[in-house]
Amino acid sequence: EVQLVESGGGLVQPGRSLKLSCAASGFTFSNYGMAWVCQAPTKGLEWVASISTGGGNTYYRDSVKGRFTISRDNAKNTLYLQMDSLRSEDTATYYCARVGGPFNYGSYFDYWGQGVMVTVSS
Amino acid sequence: DIQMTQSPASLSASLGETVTIECRASEDIYSNLAWYQQKPGNSPQLLIYDANSLADGVPSRFSGSGSGTQYSLKINSLQSEDVASYFCQQYNNYPPWTFGGGTKLELK
Numbered sequence: 001e002v003q004l005v006e007s008g009g010g011l012v013q014p015g016r017s018l019k020l021s022c023a024a025s026g027f028t029f030s031n032y033g034m035a036w037v038c039q040a041p042t043k044g045l046e047w048v049a050s051i052s053t054g055g056g057n058t059y060y061r062d063s064v065k066g067r068f069t070i071s072r073d074n075a076k077n078t079l080y081l082q083m084d085s086l087r088s089e090d091t092a093t094y095y096c097a098r099v100g101g102p103f104n105y106g107s108y109f110d111y112w113g114q115g116v117m118v119t120v121s122s
Numbered sequence: 123d124i125q126m127t128q129s130p131a132s133l134s135a136s137l138g139e140t141v142t143i144e145c146r147a148s149e150d151i152y153s154n155l156a157w158y159q160q161k162p163g164n165s166p167q168l169l170i171y172d173a174n175s176l177a178d179g180v181p182s183r184f185s186g187s188g189s190g191t192q193y194s195l196k197i198n199s200l201q202s203e204d205v206a207s208y209f210c211q212q213y214n215n216y217p218p219w220t221f222g223g224g225t226k227l228e229l230k
Contacts, residue, residue, distance in 0.1 A: 035219075037166075045158075045166065045209055047219040059217040095165055100156075107213050108156035110177065112165040 002026040002111045004096045009116035012086055022079040022096030022113055030054075030074040033105030036081050038092035039115075048094070049081065052105045059105075063089075086120045093117050124148050124215050128208075128222030134230045141197040143225045145210035150190050154214035157186055157195045161206045169208075170195065197227075205229055 008020040020036070036048040049070040050059045058070050069082040079096055094116050097109035125148040135141045145155065153173035158166040168177040170186035173193055183198040197204055210222040 044224045045211070045221040047217070047221070050217070050219070061218050100168070100171060106216055108168060108171045108211060109158075109166075110168050110171075112167065115165050 002098065004098065004111060004113035006094065006096050006113045006116040009094065009118045011119045011121065013122050014087060014120055016086055017082070017084045018086060018118060020081040020083065020094055020096075020116060020118070022081075024077045024079065024096075024098070027098070028102075029072075029077040031102040033099035033103075033107075034070075034072060034079045035097045035099060035105075035109060036070060036079075037095045037097050037109065037112075038090075039095070040089075040092040043092075046092075050099070050105050051079070053103055057105065083118070086118075088120050091118060091120050123218055124151065124212050124220050126210055126212055126220050126222040128210055128225050130225060131223065132226045132228070134228045135200050136230045137200055137202065139200045141200055141204075141227065143195045143208050143210075143227075145188075145193045145195070145222050147191045147193070147212055149215070151212045151214035153189055154212060155186075155188070155193050156211045156213065157184075158209045158211065159204075159206045160209065161203075166209065200229075202229065 003025045005023045035050040051070045067085045071080045096113040098111040100107045100110035127146045155173045157170040160166040174186045208225045
């Protein structure tokens, strides 16, 4: 059974940093592209960042470029999102998602974690 | 960026009714479209991919159709467990991968 379990969320002041983790199990992690998708309270879904199987290709939405870094450790079956210079508008639930189909980072998202809340406030 | 416009934003329907949700892309996305269901308090779940392929474990009362810039999700014989928000997403032209604004489905 595919499982994605996020951790690392919480309350943080504007300008500070936070690192999210997503522990994957039930599939060969190194064969799948991965992504982070966020959802502000009572709002819709917004793609944040994606990473290829080996980590060599990364993609970011414009509003987080230069502030967020997506990475992965295939030996630990874990996906990360380093969030620096946080802003109030980054407040959201962050979901880890697997890209549908092996060796593909440009597809739909076939499995999602339960999400982790990040609140940026003074 | 490709803009995805969903309609309606909210919908109220009766048990057993057939419901249709529309999604329009700002340019041709060549059926590279997915639909997700998000029940209250839960994470999104994949329903449909490639515009009309049913994801594993999804009931057959759900179906997707469309081409070019116009797509739709149909729910036949609405059940109480279908109360949720529904989102479309394009993966033809990226980054960014973009979602529709969502449709909130409630029971009448």
